Amino acid sequence: MKPRILVVGTGAIGGFYGGKLAQAGASVSTLCRSDYEVVKSKGITVTSTLGDFQFTPEKVIRDLGEYGPPPDYILVGLKVLPEIDTAEIIREVVGPETAIVLLQNGVEIEEPVARTYPDNEIISGLAFICATRTSPGHIDHTDFGRVVIGRYPAGKSVEVEELARLFNEAGLKCEVTEDAVTARWRKLVWNAPFNPISVLGGGADTKTMMENPESLELARKVMEEVCRIAEAAGHPLPEEVVQQNIDGTRAMAPYKSSMLVDFEAGRPMEVEAILGSGLRVAKRHGVSAPHMESLYGLLKLVDKKIRGQEK
Amino acid sequence: MKPRILVVGTGAIGGFYGGKLAQAGASVSTLCRSDYEVVKSKGITVTSTLGDFQFTPEKVIRDLGEYGPPPDYILVGLKVLPEIDTAEIIREVVGPETAIVLLQNGVEIEEPVARTYPDNEIISGLAFICATRTSPGHIDHTDFGRVVIGRYPAGKSVEVEELARLFNEAGLKCEVTEDAVTARWRKLVWNAPFNPISVLGGGADTKTMMENPESLELARKVMEEVCRIAEAAGHPLPEEVVQQNIDGTRAMAPYKSSMLVDFEAGRPMEVEAILGSGLRVAKRHGVSAPHMESLYGLLKLVDKKIRGQEK
Numbered sequence: 001m002k003p004r005i006l007v008v009g010t011g012a013i014g015g016f017y018g019g020k021l022a023q024a025g026a027s028v029s030t031l032c033r034s035d036y037e038v039v040k041s042k043g044i045t046v047t048s049t050l051g052d053f054q055f056t057p058e059k060v061i062r063d064l065g066e067y068g069p070p071p072d073y074i075l076v077g078l079k080v081l082p083e084i085d086t087a088e089i090i091r092e093v094v095g096p097e098t099a100i101v102l103l104q105n106g107v108e109i110e111e112p113v114a115r116t117y118p119d120n121e122i123i124s125g126l127a128f129i130c131a132t133r134t135s136p137g138h139i140d141h142t143d144f145g146r147v148v149i150g151r152y153p154a155g156k157s158v159e160v161e162e163l164a165r166l167f168n169e170a171g172l173k174c175e176v177t178e179d180a181v182t183a184r185w186r187k188l189v190w191n192a193p194f195n196p197i198s199v200l201g202g203g204a205d206t207k208t209m210m211e212n213p214e215s216l217e218l219a220r221k222v223m224e225e226v227c228r229i230a231e232a233a234g235h236p237l238p239e240e241v242v243q244q245n246i247d248g249t250r251a252m253a254p255y256k257s258s259m260l261v262d263f264e265a266g267r268p269m270e271v272e273a274i275l276g277s278g279l280r281v282a283k284r285h286g287v288s289a290p291h292m293e294s295l296y297g298l299l300k301l302v303d304k305k306i307r308g309q310e311k
Numbered sequence: 312m313k314p315r316i317l318v319v320g321t322g323a324i325g326g327f328y329g330g331k332l333a334q335a336g337a338s339v340s341t342l343c344r345s346d347y348e349v350v351k352s353k354g355i356t357v358t359s360t361l362g363d364f365q366f367t368p369e370k371v372i373r374d375l376g377e378y379g380p381p382p383d384y385i386l387v388g389l390k391v392l393p394e395i396d397t398a399e400i401i402r403e404v405v406g407p408e409t410a411i412v413l414l415q416n417g418v419e420i421e422e423p424v425a426r427t428y429p430d431n432e433i434i435s436g437l438a439f440i441c442a443t444r445t446s447p448g449h450i451d452h453t454d455f456g457r458v459v460i461g462r463y464p465a466g467k468s469v470e471v472e473e474l475a476r477l478f479n480e481a482g483l484k485c486e487v488t489e490d491a492v493t494a495r496w497r498k499l500v501w502n503a504p505f506n507p508i509s510v511l512g513g514g515a516d517t518k519t520m521m522e523n524p525e526s527l528e529l530a531r532k533v534m535e536e537v538c539r540i541a542e543a544a545g546h547p548l549p550e551e552v553v554q555q556n557i558d559g560t561r562a563m564a565p566y567k568s569s570m571l572v573d574f575e576a577g578r579p580m581e582v583e584a585i586l587g588s589g590l591r592v593a594k595r596h597g598v599s600a601p602h603m604e605s606l607y608g609l610l611k612l613v614d615k616k617i618r619g620q621e622k
Contacts, residue, residue: 200511201612212615218608221601290532294605297529301512304523 002027003162006071007057008090010035012131012258013103014077015044015139017147017167019055021075024169029059029067036062038137048141050171070095073123073163079262080106080273087116094120099159101125101149105191105258106273107184107281110152121159122152124180126187130255143253146173148187150180185230186237188278190245192226193219195259195274196295199302203264207254210246218291220246225289229278232285268307271299313338314473317382318368319401321346323442323569324414325388326355326450328458328478330366332386335480340370340378347373349448359452361482381406384434384474390573391417391584398427405431410470412436412460416502416569417584418495418592421463432470433463435491437498441566454564457484459498461491496541497548499589501556503537504530506570506585507606510613514575518565521557529602531557536600540589543596579618582610 003026007018010030022028032039043056061067070093078084086102094100099121102110114122130143147167151157155178167174177183197215198204209215223242230237262269275296282289314337318329321341333339343350354367372378381404389395397413405411410432413421425433441454458478462468466489478485488494508526509515520526534553541548573580586607593600 197609197612200609202616204612204616208612212612214608214611218605221604290601291605293532294529294602297525298508298511298606298609300525301508301515301519301523305513305515 003072003166004058004069005029005073005075006031006067006093007075007077008086009076009078010039010044011077011079012133012139012141013127013129014075015055015133016046016048016129016131016141016145017077017103017127017172018057018075019044019046019053020170020172021166022055022057023053023171024166026166027058028055029061029071030057031061031064031067033062035136036060042137044137044139046139046141048145049143050141050145064090064092067093070098072097073099073101073159075101075103077103079268080104080109080270081268082272085112087113091116096120099123099157099163101163102152103127103147104273105187105270106277107181107188108277109184109273110180114152121157123149123157123160123163124152124184125149126183128187130252132256132258132261143255146175148175148177148180148183150177150183152180154179154181179235182230182235182237185226185233185235186241188230188274189223189226189237189241190249191274192278192292192295193222194249195257195270196299197222198257198260199263199269200295200298203260205254205256205260206249206252210250216246221291222295225282225287225292226278229282229285229287229289232287233281263302263306266306266309269299269303271296271303275299314383314477315369315380316340316384316386317342317378317404318386318388319397320387320389321350321355322388322390323444323450323452324438324440325386326366326444327357327359327440327442327452327456328388328414328438328483329368329386330355330357330364331481331483332477333366333368334364334482335477337477338369339366340372340382341368342372342375342378344373346447347371353448355448355450357450357452359456360454361452361456375401375403378404381409383408384410384412384470386412386414388414390579391415391420391581392579393583396423398424402427407431410434410474412474413463414438414458415584416498416581417588418492418499419588420495420584421491425463432468434460434468434471434474435463435495436460437494439498441563443567443569443572454566457486459486459488459491459494461488461494463491465490465492490546493541493546493548496537496544496546497552499541499585500534500537500548500552501560502585503589503603503606504533505560506568506581507610508533509568509571510574510580511606511609514571516565516567516571517560517563521561527557532602533606536593536598536603537589540593540596540598540600543598544592574613574617577617577620580610580614582607582614586610
């Protein structure tokens with residue numbers, strides 16, 4: 001039977017992976033807000049290094065009440081912002097058998113959802129992808145695409161296995177982990193330096209950040225801090241992870257981070273997911289993270305300004 | 312006899328203090344580049360909280376060869392940038408009796424000048440002032456104005472005393488110090504946090520930086536680092552200096568730092584004077600300054616971008 005999947009938060013991540021899961025044969029619907037009209041009439045157009053494709057959702061809904069019986073999976077691609085309460089947003093469509101997939105940035109983001117739905121399967125997911133929603137109904141996928149998924153807080157599950165099978169059938173690399181929390185820290189090693197520096201450094205792409213010795217040095221220091229916090233929190237990362245991230249970033253096509261895309265569009269940034277969440281863990285464990293702290297202090301100022309101009 | 316003073320670098324600092332010294336009876340001339348035509352024909356108009364005034368220089372020159380016999384004082388108000396070699400720029404007008412007054416930002420900026428002119432009196436000066444060159448020939452002085460001057464590297468001199476007398480006669484507070492190097496570190500306590508944060512925080516004035524708890528915290532950390540470096544370098548500052556700077560900044564009329572003014576005008580910023588010079592001392596003495604390091608890494612990126620767009 002085709003699994004029924006509802007994508008909540010149909011930006012670049014939700015739209016791309018939702019579309020891929022539809023290619024693999026799942027029945028994928030999308031909850032859209034600002035893009036509703038366009039997606040309803042024309043679907044989502046994805047230009048992709050893996051081959052362009054068109055994603056026509058099973059249903060395009062503006063309100064969860066329109067969806068029908070609870071889905072097998074809710075794929076959450078929402079931004080992680082203090083004002084976005086994921087657990088509340090999805091409440092209407094969470095059935096007893098619904099697995100909740102959090103394909104989002106940050107550490108410790110699963111807790112509020114797991115607390116609200118203690119009997120549901122929570123799948124923690126990480127998207128290693130360069131993709132941008134360029135306009136309503138349009139996504140540009142420029143590099144990578146691998147996903148890492150795992151049961152939260154740890155272990156195996158049939159739901160995770162089934163989802164991985166779908167991703168693989170769609171031609172995506174999907175890695176199943178029994179330690180999703182550590183995988184989340186591992187991703188933060190990239191996000192914590194490069195997202196903030198790209199914004200604070202005056203709008204720098206990955207190439208610019210790598211070429212400038214002072215910003216590269218800063219990125220390395222931030223990565224080392226993330227590793228120290230992860231270790232203190234009981235999720236040690238392999239020693240080579242910092243150098244791997246640096247080498248990997250150097251090998252990338254020049255890329256604008258998602259935070260920079262948000263900044264340039266005048267949208268609130270994931271400051272708390274990318275830096276605040278890690279810093280709170282650092283504080284709890286008495287780990288010093290002055291470089292992250294500095295980026296955080298500056299980004300809060302910038303984010304406040306953006307939010308002030310939004311209104 | 313009226314002292315003859317030549318102002319080199321006639322921006323907000325050079326123009327304001329040059330004008331004040333002229334009010335006190337000195338014969339003040341100015342070397343101008345971009346502002347030459349305006350200053351030559353109309354002088355410099357200063358709007359000031361101490362009373363507006365007009366400054367008509369004795370001579371306005373575009374080239375040092377036009378000046379005549381060496382002056383008693385050269386008042387240097389040039390920006391401190393790696394490409395600006397103050398010692399070379401003033402060479403043509405330095406006579407055996409000329410005192411060189413460096414009214415500039417940063418630490419250890421006197422050394423190259425002192426090395427080039429070992430027999431001349433070098434006066435290290437600090438301007439505590441909120442003043443901006445708003446257009447060619449126009450300066451807006453919005454707050455403060457005190458100067459601290461002292462013989463470099465230390466001690467007393469008649470040249471310093473005479474200059475102080477002139478500043479006082481012009482109605483300015485002028486403090487003479489026998490330890491100008493420590494005074495320079497003391498000024499860096501303000502400059503090192505607030506100049507960079509104002510730029511990196513998305514264009515924040517002092518009020519905005521003080522109101523946001525994360526940026527205030529960052530400013531405090533940077534101040535503490537400056538104090539630790541100063542102490543390691545043999546120039547300990549009084550313990551209360553951090554809190555004094557915070558209280559003083561809170562009491563200020565909202566002010567755009569000089570670095571922010573440069574940034575918004577697309578001009579190179581004093582990154583090396585404000586952060587690089589202090590960080591080099593930190594490194595030499597093995598003092599950790601991760602918050603300053605972070606600001607430095609980011610500002611280098613921003614400054615590189617500005618310089619790329621200038622051409």
